[in-house]
Amino acid sequence: MPLYIVQNDITAMRVDAIVNAAKESLLGGGGVDGAIHRAAGPDLLRECRTLGGCKTGQAKLTKGYRLGAKFVIHTVGPVWRGGEHGERDLLVSAYRSSLELALDNKCETVAFPLISSGAYGYPKDQALKVAVDTIGDFLLIHDMTVYLVIFDQSAYTIGETLFANIAAYIDDRHINDQEEPCRCNETLDQMGESFSQMLLRKMDERGITEAQCYKRANIDHKDFSKIRTDIHYKPSKSIAMALAVALELPLEEAREMLGKAGFAFSNASKGDIIVEYFITHRNYNIFEINEALFAFNQSLLGG
Numbered sequence: 001m002p003l004y005i006v007q008n009d010i011t012a013m014r015v016d017a018i019v020n021a022a023k024e025s026l027l028g029g030g031g032v033d034g035a036i037h038r039a040a041g042p043d044l045l046r047e048c049r050t051l052g053g054c055k056t057g058q059a060k061l062t063k064g065y066r067l068g069a070k071f072v073i074h075t076v077g078p079v080w081r082g083g084e085h086g087e088r089d090l091l092v093s094a095y096r097s098s099l100e101l102a103l104d105n106k107c108e109t110v111a112f113p114l115i116s117s118g119a120y121g122y123p124k125d126q127a128l129k130v131a132v133d134t135i136g137d138f139l140l141i142h143d144m145t146v147y148l149v150i151f152d153q154s155a156y157t158i159g160e161t162l163f164a165n166i167a168a169y170i171d172d173r174h175i176n177d178q179e180e181p182c183r184c185n186e187t188l189d190q191m192g193e194s195f196s197q198m199l200l201r202k203m204d205e206r207g208i209t210e211a212q213c214y215k216r217a218n219i220d221h222k223d224f225s226k227i228r229t230d231i232h233y234k235p236s237k238s239i240a241m242a243l244a245v246a247l248e249l250p251l252e253e254a255r256e257m258l259g260k261a262g263f264a265f266s267n268a269s270k271g272d273i274i275v276e277y278f279i280t281h282r283n284y285n286i287f288e289i290n291e292a293l294f295a296f297n298q299s300l301l302g303g
Contacts (some may be wrong), residue, residue: 008203021113114148132288
């Protein structure tokens with residue numbers, strides 16, 4: 001199941017579990033921690049007092065009380081001390097411990113804040129990289145829908161060099177703010193094979209299993225099964241692009257596959273140009289692509 005990056009208040013998320021970026025005492029604090037305690041009500045603090053705190057990099061679970069989530073997973077991220085004191089390993093552990101606890105409690109949907117990126121001072125671009133990499137690795141093995149919740153998009157940042165390189169790539173190619181009309185209106189007979197047929201053929205050629213394909217594309221397995229079984233199924237442009245990324249197609253083959261769905265890469269779309277940038281640079285990590293799309297306020301790929 002997919003990873004979504006969304007702008008929202010995490011206390012408003014209706015999921016099985018929300019993750020609290022807590023202090024070791026688990027007795028509340030400022031930022032996300034304080035907001036979750038206020039929204040959940042005093043019973044959350046009462047239960048937290050029975051847990052005996054939590055070490056950095058670990059996680060503990062409570063009920064959600066007044067929240068829309070059934071559970072709160074409390075995890076303690078590291079305080080940034082320059083990056084030479086094991087901060088990254090501890091932050092990875094905070095995400096993994098939370099995900100494993102969610103899995104143990106049969107949670108199908110989980111919402112995370114960007115742990116340690118507030119008062120604990122972890123650089124936001126590095127905190128984001130750890131979050132996306134760790135959650136992405138987990139989702140390649142397990143089925144769960146995960147939301148990375150950003151409260152204020154102005155505080156969201158990817159690496160400066162990557163942002164600058166993508167911005168320059170967009171400037172070189174972007175022509176206007178109006179979507180170009182698609183010229184991919186061939187019928188199934190004219191195209192020779194449908195999108196679904198091409199997808200299955202390329203999966204077979206590359207030795208990619210169904211699970212590998214839909215996970216790499218950030219697509220729910222139920223949506224993928226529709227594409228696989230219906231020869232006439234036309235996916236959205238987002239899903240078609242995501243599947244081209246999952247198959248690690250070079251740009252010309254990605255263009256061809258997108259055409260089978262009735263779409264085309266457009267120099268009028270910043271989102272299309274960003275996806276083209278990653279394909280051109282042979283970076284097919286769907287989660288990193290979606291990081292960049294979110295940073296440029298574009299629609300994400302996949303489910």
